[in-house]
Amino acid sequence: MVYLKMDTNTEKYVQDLFTSSKSSEESIMFQKGLEDISKNFISNEEFKNLLLNPRILNKEKLDALKEFFPQYLGNKTFSKFLFEIIEKGRISLIEEISKKYSEMNELIDSDELDIKIIVADKLDDNLIKEIVEKYKDLYKVNKINYSIEIDESIIGGIKVIVGNVVYDGTIMSRLKQMF
Numbered sequence: 001m002v003y004l005k006m007d008t009n010t011e012k013y014v015q016d017l018f019t020s021s022k023s024s025e026e027s028i029m030f031q032k033g034l035e036d037i038s039k040n041f042i043s044n045e046e047f048k049n050l051l052l053n054p055r056i057l058n059k060e061k062l063d064a065l066k067e068f069f070p071q072y073l074g075n076k077t078f079s080k081f082l083f084e085i086i087e088k089g090r091i092s093l094i095e096e097i098s099k100k101y102s103e104m105n106e107l108i109d110s111d112e113l114d115i116k117i118i119v120a121d122k123l124d125d126n127l128i129k130e131i132v133e134k135y136k137d138l139y140k141v142n143k144i145n146y147s148i149e150i151d152e153s154i155i156g157g158i159k160v161i162v163g164n165v166v167y168d169g170t171i172m173s174r175l176k177q178m179f
Contacts, residue, residue, distance in 0.1 A: 010093050011167070014100045015138060017081050026075070031105050033072030034098035037065065037082075041094050051091045058086050103165055104139070112143035118151050118159040118170075135162065 021027035040047045047068075051061055062083050066073040073079050085091050115135055117128070132144045139162070151159075157170035 010096050010100060013081070013085060013090065013093070013097050014104060017077075017097075017101060018104050019138060019140075020077050020081070022077075026077075027105055029072065029075065030078055030081075031098075031102050033069060033075075033078055034094070034101050036069060036072070038095045038098035040068070041091075051086065058083065061086050061091075100165070103163065106163070111141055112145060113139050113141045113162065114145045116147050116149060116161040118149045118154065118161070120152050120154050120156050120170075121150065123148065131158070131160065135160065 017030055018027065021030055041051065042048075050056060050064055062073075062079065065082055066079070073082070082091075085093065085097070113135065115132075117123070117131060123131075128146070128148070132146060136142070136144050154170040154172045155175075157172075157174075159170050159173075160167040
């Protein structure tokens with residue numbers, strides 16, 4: 001198991017874009033767009049400096065992206081997503097966002113998904129149902145196969161493992177982040 005800790009901003013952006021895709025074709029297009037923009041961000045210093053330069057207006061940055069990547073930026077949802085991460089000064093996360101989005105996309109090849117729920121104490125059936133529904137909606141699958149593991153060392157909260165992505169909302173992980 002590879003633990004992929006997601007920056008909370010990264011996780012939010014990935015989930016927002018993933019859930020806003022209207023079809024698997026659109027989701028694949030978003031993935032390809034993120035990959036292409038990320039590759040250019042990493043390999044082209046001028047491109048990177050353009051997107052990171054605080055003196056350049058955000059609209060001009062988005063216009064440049066539209067010019068370089070018209071095949072992706074014609075999609076309003078994708079354009080809006082990129083403008084949001086530019087506007088919030090998070091374009092530097094594009095490589096991590098791209099990787100996490102690809103990983104999420106790869107998990108939904110079938111109509112069902114396996115998840116592991118780790119908690120400090122037994123959960124009631126209603127809470128389990130809520131968790132399962134959340135991940136069904138997030139990953140756009142019809143069926144979730146889940147297992148529950150009790151781990152008292154996490155103190156409280158919940159950790160959900162989907163493939164090699166770990167959603168860690170445990171008290172222990174928050175304490176570790178503080179120190």
